[in-house]
Amino acid sequence: MLSVWIAVALASLPVCGIPAGAADPVPSILNVDDVMGTDPAFSYRETQLKVSNDAIPLWLDALARPNAQLQRVTIDTIAIAHRRGMEGIDAALPALVELAGTSEVDASVRRAAVRALIELDARDQAPLLARLAQKYGAAISSLVEPALVKWKSPEMSQQWLARLSETGARRQSLVIAIQGVGALELHDGSKPLRRYVRDDSLPGGIRLAAARSLGQLSASGLQPLAAELIGGAEGDGDIVADVLAIALLSRHTDPAAIKLLRSLMSRSSTVVQSEALRRLYEIDFKIVLEFTDQAIASPDVNVRRTIASALIDSKQAARIAPLATLLDDVNPGLRQQVAVALFQLAQLPSLRDEVLSQVSGILDQDSWRGCEQATRVLVSLDHKPAGDRLVDLLRHPRGEVMVTAGWGLRRFGQRQHLPAMLGRATEIHDQFQKRKLNAGSPGVVDLMSQLFQAFGQMHYREADALVRAYVPRNFSLGERARTAAAWSVGFLYPDEAPDDLVDMLLARLNDVESLEPEYGTVRAMCAQSLGRMKAKAALPDLRRFATKFGSEVSFSCHWAIEQLTGESSPPTVSPIITDYEDWFLKPLSDDQ
Structure with a gap:
């Protein structure tokens, strides 16, 4: 279960991507295509x-009729119409606000109206939504509170702070309160958040949410707590403690934080390595280059993706060789992105010869993944000396x-x-x-x-x-x-x-x-x-x-x-x- 909640929790974190390159337009790498479809x-x-929005008047009329089932289906249809890009659908907002705020309305209609208001991004209705969440409980608050967090609306900030000190709060509502405190940077919540982070009897999801929110609150001062979390661990350390420590340092750039993040690269857990390397990349990609050999050989694609980003950002000839090896990566998305990046780097006169040399070396090997992507790069660069090797590859088993x-x-x-x-x-x-x-x-x-x-x-x-x-x-x-x-x-x-x-x-x-x-x-x-x-x-x-x-x-x-x-x-x-x-x-x- 430990690996499950960590994987789910980290899924929402941004993944280091490969930069598109310089701001100036550059040619695009070619994909396998046909000429017969373009000539002529x-x-x-x-x-x-x-x-078409011709149905809007009809839907508004349906909302006005005292039929709960008709109202609910109409409200859901309005939300779908918004997602499909129907112009003028905002005309339904007044009716939705009225239905949501009317106490006599059926509960299913109220919930549908609240959901539709959130779908239509009705941020100006945040005060109404907050009142409804407090009045009608979990059925409405489970919809409203995540939206308020997303909108960074302060309507429930005091309730969230109070909830941090309550005993017996529902797990999901507690997590939302923690997220709200972080999103709004409510520093009054720092003390209970620290308590949650330290309490190893709590579910991992609550502790990680608290660590993330604490990290949002401060760009300094949390390194001692991070060190405390990982300092007591013996041997390879505690994965949960390590991940919490990294979350705490999400805005820290001081030498002590960097030293701690570097130390976590010695852990055997690729989850920890991935998160530590990602944070180091955010601080300074040059730090990540220290771990090139280790990261390229990692079984975790997120580790390899981060080192690829750092190698690309360096724009150094000495970094092309390790980058080119990723043309043969088992992850199709990564090897394709590396091919694009090498093609773009070759547009720089100082790197073109090195790119051609290293990619040609990959082409000379027999691994099908590397051969496929190396061909794309060299053909896109019109490197005709590769032609003889391509003749050999006409008989490749793949x-x-x-x-x-x-x-x-x-x-x-x-x-x-x-x-x-x-x-x-x-x-x-x-x-x-x-x-x-x-x-x-x-x-x-x-x-x-x-x-x-x-x-x-x-x-x-x-x-x-x-x-x-x-x-x-x-x-x-x-x-x-x-x-x-x-x-x-x-x-x-x-x-x-x-x-x-x-x-x-x-x-x-x-x-x-x-x-x-x-x-x-x-x-x-x-x-x-x-x-x-x-x-x-x-x-x-x-x-x-x-x-x-x-x-x-x-x-x-x-x-x-x-x-x-x-x-x-x-x-x-x-x-x-x-x-x-x-x-x-x-x-x-x-x-x-």
Whole structure:
């Protein structure tokens, strides 16, 4: 249970994130993407959500009716409407205030009204809410008091102070009172808070709340109490006492506090290490750098995340090497953030060479996590010497690495790698034919998609036979691979339109009535390739499918017709306006 309450209590603490970098705009790191979706680029019809407020008068009328169930459901609907961003919903505030303050109203309606006022952030109603909390007890106070703490409202400050000295106070109400004293910085509560922190017979949640509030009250003077908590512990110490001590020092920056926090880094508990390191980072990230080796090897991601932040903040070449090792971190969020940070640090001329060197070292290893993220960094930095290694990674056992390597080679656009890329694509196709691979095999379909797009972008006609093998109807080869093949052939034969290839593409475009019709994405790319090839014989079929404007196939057919005839593509269509249709009470439409 000890680890449970500590984990829950610490969950609300801010986690050290990785800074975005300098204030000046910097380029963004690239993610694995496709070129076939942007060449050509279409402005597809967008769907926009506009929340109509036509129902507000109807809801206000419902609130005025003496029906408790109708009132309660209407109040809940108003709160939902506020969360959904309905404009003008504040018009319901007077009615909610009236219902909340009326003594004759049903208890469930009053509670719903109070909850809605808090949802609508009605801070000016704090005096009313405080009175209701005192009058109606826990049913209302459990809603109101946390809101008053959040708003830092002084309406119940005296009650909170008094509650600290009461015996038999409910645990949750005591915790709220403690939090309120800290939020409002009520120094008269310091003495009972110290008592709560010292009392090891109390639940850990109460003691931690008291330590946090004490820490909010003072930026100095609590170091002796923190030392007292951890000073009596033998051996590895008491986790609870250590966490309480760190909470007490949340605003302390004096040398004695820093020394105490440093000492806690020797604890074996990663919870304690994480919190101590986080507080040291808040004081001065340079202090955290003293624990680089220990923190990077920690099993706790929060410890590793904090050291990553410090390494990034240092902006020192000597810190790039340990930072780069985190590209291989087991936590996906951390390794992705480190990749972003290394890319941004490489924008600094003094660090670029070191970043390239260290990230290339990670790429040369075989760990899939590091290879994937290192590829993202080096490709985003357009470091073409990495191309040879990416060719090797096309055969990596992990699908994520294969796909990222194929994407990187496409981005680099180096023709010397094309034969190796074609060899790998041919090998995958052969394994499909022998049933050693299928569309469900990790990464192979997406890799083929990247390779086919590369062949098209670089007009690599040597890949013609393989690309053509993916155009005919064969769902087992995977939709994305076949879509890329259909897109690529247009680049292999610009302005040429071989008859057999035109027939093949038209067969796919027209396959709409079979028991299992062709993929829409494949049909769209076939239309685009017919346009690039200037296949005038395809005009009747292109016009046939250009009629249902708004779909990807329709856009592609319009674009192909423009390539063949010079006819301009249709203008961008207006967005589709949608609204919520699930309100329990709404006005009848004109056609109802």
